[in-house]
Amino acid sequence: MKVVIMGCGRVGATLATWLDNDGHDVTVIDIRPDAFKRLPAEFKGRRHAGNAIDQDVLARVGLRQADAFVAVTQGDNRNVMATQMAKHLFGVRRTLCRIYDPIREEIYRDLGLETISPTLVGAQLLMDLLDKQPVAGDGETEA
Amino acid sequence: MYIIVVGAGKVGYYLAKELLEAPEGHEVLIIELDAAKVERVTQELGDIALRGDGCEAATMEKAGYGRADMVIAVTGDDEDNLVVCQVAKAKFSVPRTVARINNPKNETIFKQLGIDTTVSATAAILAQIEQELPIHGLIQLLGLKGGGLEIVEVKVPQRASVVGKRISELLLPQQSLITLIIDSDGTPRVPSNDTVIRAEDQVIAVTRRETEDALRAVLTNSSSPDATGH
Numbered sequence: 463m464k465v466v467i468m469g470c471g472r473v474g475a476t477l478a479t480w481l482d483n484d485g486h487d488v489t490v491i492d493i494r495p496d497a498f499k500r501l502p503a504e505f506k507g508r509r510h511a512g513n514a515i516d517q518d519v520l521a522r523v524g525l526r527q528a529d530a531f532v533a534v535t536q537g538d539n540r541n542v543m544a545t546q547m548a549k550h551l552f553g554v555r556r557t558l559c560r561i562y563d564p565i566r567e568e569i570y571r572d573l574g575l576e577t578i579s580p581t582l583v584g585a586q587l588l589m590d591l592l593d594k595q596p597v598a599g600d601g602e603t604e605a
Numbered sequence: 606m607y608i609i610v611v612g613a614g615k616v617g618y619y620l621a622k623e624l625l626e627a628p629e630g631h632e633v634l635i636i637e638l639d640a641a642k643v644e645r646v647t648q649e650l651g652d653i654a655l656r657g658d659g660c661e662a663a664t665m666e667k668a669g670y671g672r673a674d675m676v677i678a679v680t681g682d683d684e685d686n687l688v689v690c691q692v693a694k695a696k697f698s699v700p701r702t703v704a705r706i707n708n709p710k711n712e713t714i715f716k717q718l719g720i721d722t723t724v725s726a727t728a729a730i731l732a733q734i735e736q737e738l739p740i741h742g743l744i745q746l747l748g749l750k751g752g753g754l755e756i757v758e759v760k761v762p763q764r765a766s767v768v769g770k771r772i773s774e775l776l777l778p779q780q781s782l783i784t785l786i787i788d789s790d791g792t793p794r795v796p797s798n799d800t801v802i803r804a805e806d807q808v809i810a811v812t813r814r815e816t817e818d819a820l821r822a823v824l825t826n827s828s829s830p831d832a833t834g835h
Contacts, residue, residue: 515684517710539660542691543684547714565662566688569695 466491466528466554468514468544469535473560473580475500477532482507489523492535515543517551530556538563545575606631609673611659611689612680613637613646616705620679622650634668660688662696670697679705687711690720743821746809753813754780759820761806764827773798775823778816785809 463486467474470492478490479502488507492498495511512519514535525531531548533541538561545559559577561567567579606629610621613635621635635650636659637643646654657664659678670676676693678686683706690702704720706712709728716723747756761767767775772783786794789805802808802824812820 516708517714537684539682539684539688543687543714546718550717551714563661566660566692569692573691573695 463487463529464524464527465489465530465532466520466523466525466548468492468531468533468541470497470500470509471534471536472500474532474534477534478507479505489528491519491523515540515547517547520544520547520552525552525554528552528554530554530558532558532560534560538566542566542570542575549575606674607669607672608633608675608677609668609670609693610635611637611676611678611686612705613639613642613654614679614681616679618642618646618650620677621646621653625650625653636664636668660685660692662692665692665697670699673697673699675699675701675703677703677705681707683707683711687715687718687720690715691718694719742825743817745817749811753815754811755814755817756784756809756811757817757820759808759810759824761802761804761808762825762827763804765802765804765825766827767802767824768804770802771798772796772800772802775802777810777823778812778819781810781812781816781820783808783810 465481465486466489467478468491470478470490474490478488482488482505489510490498490501490507491510491512491514493511493513498509501509508523510523514520525548531545531554533545535541541559541561545557548554549557557576559570559575561570561577561579562581564579564582567577571577608624608631610617610633617635617637621633624631624633633653635646635654636657637646637654638656638658640656643654643656655664655668657667670693676690676699678689680686686704686706690704693699693702701721703722703724704715706715706723706725707727709725709731712723712725712728742759744758745755746758749755777783783796786796786800787807787809788794788803794800808824810820
């Protein structure tokens, strides 16, 4: 499938690399060209330096032909805006949007976006680990 | 009305000031993240500023979005203005939201996502320029090197004397040729001698630099044209 990823931070670059390794057609957009250093040298996808909340930029990377769009920049609002543009202006069938703020995440999930809040997911994982392995006396930490 | 303004930059500051001074006597709250800007508003406009993120639920609760008649988002970032207005609508059912946009192309998506009004300085300036054009009358589209020829565009005004005339009836300057006509609704026509000129047509023509003014006079003058003999 053809996937466009907005944001080449740790998560964006890792996801791009995995998808590329699995043989998918990947395009990564980031406003800072420096960010592409996070991609391995053997990355076969496209790197596009530009502002992904500009519909001309989204058109230029061929978003209309994309099967999926993933927004993982540091800014919740940028992710929210780009995802809605991908969904409503470019008709991308699968759009995923990262929103750190759990309340904003809930609002946009109710508005029909497929969202993920790393804040809740992360906190839940840590909670589960603590529940599974409660700190008992002076016991060693076990995996 | 209770009006919440998000963003205390220059636009937000003067907007809040004008709203406060309006005879209607609005209640105004301005939300701003930057402490220095909050300080300036408080000093100059009184205790009407709240420091916080205008799209964070906690700030919104505190600001009383629930009873706001209008939320106006005028930060410098389109994405922030979008989210402020969307959340105001979705979570607090604010009846009227206004967003400032920098990229005029964002107007469509903002409207589609339920923002009631968008305001774009860029679009306003562009519209102003476009309005000025008919006064100017003729735009040079392309200079053709060497021959002294150029391709120009002339918009035919409502009251031009050429309206309703056939091209064969026009007294065009020498070495001027009408090559394309675009209707006011955007439909292009390749003209022949029998093509009739209509009001608001955009006429694309080849002409010489020296006869540019004469050509414009023929196509735009409302009195009986006398631009002959060039």
